Amino acid sequence: MSSDAAHFTDFKSDTRPTWCPGCGDFGTMNGMMKALANSGSDPENTFIVAGIGCSGKIGSYMRSYALHGVHGRALPVGIGVKLANPDLEVMVAGGDGDGYSIGAGHFIHAVRRNVDMTYVVMDNRIYGLTKGQFSPTSREHFETPTSPSGPQQAPLQPLALAYSAGGTFLGQTFASHAQRHTETLEAAIEHDGFSLVNVYSPCVTFNDVDTYDYFRDAMVDLAETDHDPTDEATAKEKIMDFETVYEGVIYQDPDSVSYDNRLGLSGSMADLPDGAPDGIDQLVDEFK
Numbered sequence: 001m002s003s004d005a006a007h008f009t010d011f012k013s014d015t016r017p018t019w020c021p022g023c024g025d026f027g028t029m030n031g032m033m034k035a036l037a038n039s040g041s042d043p044e045n046t047f048i049v050a051g052i053g054c055s056g057k058i059g060s061y062m063r064s065y066a067l068h069g070v071h072g073r074a075l076p077v078g079i080g081v082k083l084a085n086p087d088l089e090v091m092v093a094g095g096d097g098d099g100y101s102i103g104a105g106h107f108i109h110a111v112r113r114n115v116d117m118t119y120v121v122m123d124n125r126i127y128g129l130t131k132g133q134f135s136p137t138s139r140e141h142f143e144t145p146t147s148p149s150g151p152q153q154a155p156l157q158p159l160a161l162a163y164s165a166g167g168t169f170l171g172q173t174f175a176s177h178a179q180r181h182t183e184t185l186e187a188a189i190e191h192d193g194f195s196l197v198n199v200y201s202p203c204v205t206f207n208d209v210d211t212y213d214y215f216r217d218a219m220v221d222l223a224e225t226d227h228d229p230t231d232e233a234t235a236k237e238k239i240m241d242f243e244t245v246y247e248g249v250i251y252q253d254p255d256s257v258s259y260d261n262r263l264g265l266s267g268s269m270a271d272l273p274d275g276a277p278d279g280i281d282q283l284v285d286e287f288k
């Protein structure tokens with residue numbers, strides 16, 4: 001970690017976003033940059049792994065180490081990055097399609113492996129990049145070009161799925177509620193383990209149902225209640241309440257110990273033990 005604290009604007013790259021004006025992804029990204037800066041990270045110790053989708057472009061818009069992965073495969077890449085260099089602050093970001101549809105298998109196993117990283121899902125309840133097909137979190141009767149009568153299936157519940165897979169940190173935010181979004185991400189970064197933050201990031205172009213107005217009216221801010229996220233019984237009630245859209249840290253296991261800490265990993269690939277190959281050239285030579 002650098003001795004000079006980074007300002008959140010240090011995490012902004014020079015690349016101009018091509019997101020539609022008003023896209024929720026702008027607010028999601030701003031909160032990520034602020035949370036990273038507030039928690040003492042800087043671009044030199046941060047690695048963003050991005051999925052494929054409008055949301056996946058975030059890796060180019062932030063200044064840090066970054067990798068724009070294959071659709072649905074950002075999480076295993078993020079796990080690899082963290083285990084290779086536990087000193088890095090690893091954030092994985094992508095859409096609801098990327099994480100809960102094609103990437104659902106990786107999602108479940110990433111949750112249960114509990115590697116210390118933060119997973120930001122920009123949930124707009126639609127496939128944005130490919131122009132408006134329904135996603136796993138779309139409402140049952142949401143009409144799209146690929147679902148003229150609605151998907152006719154109940155939406156997937158990301159928090160409940162993650163809880164059942166052994167999730168140790170479950171948060172949910174709204175891109176437009178900047179302060180709560182940032183605070184929740186900070187708590188996620190500080191948590192020792194895999195943190196899921198499902199961020200409602202409205203798609204203003206293809207989703208006219210799950211709008212800013214809808215989330216503004218619907219969201220119940222847990223920080224304004226006496227909710228204790230470490231009280232598992234009450235957290236579970238909220239996780240299983242599919243009628244209410246909660247905001248904030250919903251559940252946190254205070255005893256979580258990340259996979260990397262259980263393995264006693266620290267340092268980086270630069271600190272290889274004696275006798276280990278000292279560089280990529282030597283490794284390549286060995287496997288020729």
Ligand SMILES: Cc1ncc(C[n+]2csc(CCOP(=O)(O)OP(=O)(O)O)c2C)c(N)n1
Pocket residue numbers: 052053054055056071094095096097098099122124126127128129130135
């Ligand atoms: C293997 C593979 N299958 C399908 C696609 C096409 N594709 C690109 S992005 C995407 C879904 C995007 O939706 P989401 O993940 O919710 O992100 P958003 O664009 O809404 O941010 C799909 C199906 C692809 N790029 N690769």
Ligand code: SF4
Pocket residue numbers: 018019020022023024025054055124128129202203204205206
């Ligand atoms: S299509 Fe939707 S998700 Fe994609 S940039 Fe535009 S508003 Fe955002």
